[in-house]
Amino acid sequence: MNILIVHNYYQIPGGEDTVVANEKKLLEDYGHKVILYSRNNSELNQMPFFRKLGLPVTTVFNPRTYMDIRGIIKKRKIEIVHVHNTLNLISPSAYYAALSRDVPVVQTIHNFRMLCPGATFYRDGHICEDCVEKGLRCAVKYGCYRESRLQTLACVISMKLHRMTGIYKRLNYICLTEFNKEKLLKLRQIEENRVYVKPNFTFDMEEEKAIGEFYLYIGRIEEIKGVPLLVEAFSRMPDKKLVLAGTGRGFQPYQEAVAGRGLINIEFKGFMEKESLAELLRYAKAVIVTSQWYETFGMIIVEAFAGHTPVIAGDIGNIGDLVEDGVDGLKFQYNSPDALVEAVERFEQLDAVALGENAYRKYEERFSPDGNYKSMKAIYEGISGGGTGRWDCRSFKNGR
Incomplete structure (x- = not known):
């Protein structure tokens, strides 16, 4: 398969970046052609003021991303688009670009942002699921994204608009655990038969363990x-x-x-x-x-x-x-x-x-690479029509 990985790096590196690097290497090790389309939020530090003014719009839909991804899909004959993160610079326009080329999309759920603008179900020192139970206005009230009501409002508008377009119904999802799957399905637009469960993996450290200090x-x-x-x-x-x-x-x-x-x-x-x-x-x-x-x-x-x-x-x-x-x-x-x-x-x-x-x-x-690759390959084949049907993910319940 020719696979396009889409990832927006945050300014502070985190676990998502490790997962992207690991999965790209794994797929390449097994002979796939992998292209990485990425942006980095550190670009915001050098961005001219007039372009920053447009961020509330491009966070919702970035025309540059749309055109870039359509072009890559055509030129590189992409068969699967695997999205990891789209905030802020890539935006959900990545989904629309792929689907406009009739290429299936799978989104790995690395956080709870599809339900919670703050992405963590955490506020003021405690667990909070108000946005699921009472609506997204709660996030604006408390400024849950970057402690800013204005930036939170931009996130909420984006979430509501894309829910209205029905784009989330057309995506496939990889949740890392059954716990995360249960949370994601609280977004009623998402159909359970489009949600897979596959844990992350890492490569063997291959170093002899030393005495702990x-x-x-x-x-x-x-x-x-x-x-x-x-x-x-x-x-x-x-x-x-x-x-x-x-x-x-x-x-x-x-x-x-x-x-x-x-x-x-x-x-x-x-x-x-x-x-x-x-x-x-x-x-x-x-x-x-x-x-x-x-x-x-x-x-x-x-x-x-x-x-x-x-x-x-x-x-x-x-x-x-x-x-x-x-x-x-x-x-x-x-x-x-x-x-x-x-x-x-x-x-x-x-x-x-x-x-x-x-x-x-x-x-x-x-959590070793070989077993994880078999699971990922089965997911790709299932959503692209190249397999025998939907992958049975029950063996990976609770990370197994």
């Missing part, structure tokens, strides 16, 4: 990721070292707060390249995941498992589903620093090597 957090440095809870917990464990790798809006404030409190056991590494992160994983006792929202998968957990590293995870949404307590890691009450302290102390009494080996076995069984 510290606990490791990898991700955005933000409240929604539970960084305040993480810092508070380790402030109570001065004899245990915590390393945080990543950046985000809260990076400098949290770093300064930690320095101000004299917490020398907590170290912020900032943004790190993939190779450096892999080296950190080698020497980590465990990866800690403290997300305060459902998450749509938890890519770092799978990457930890691929590196023989157990995970200590908050028991919420998809994060809690990926970790089996006492087998490949531990779970704790996601919003309690006390519970995290107890989990770390419990972890210290367990056989970390055995937990890591169990984690690696789970990776091989559920």
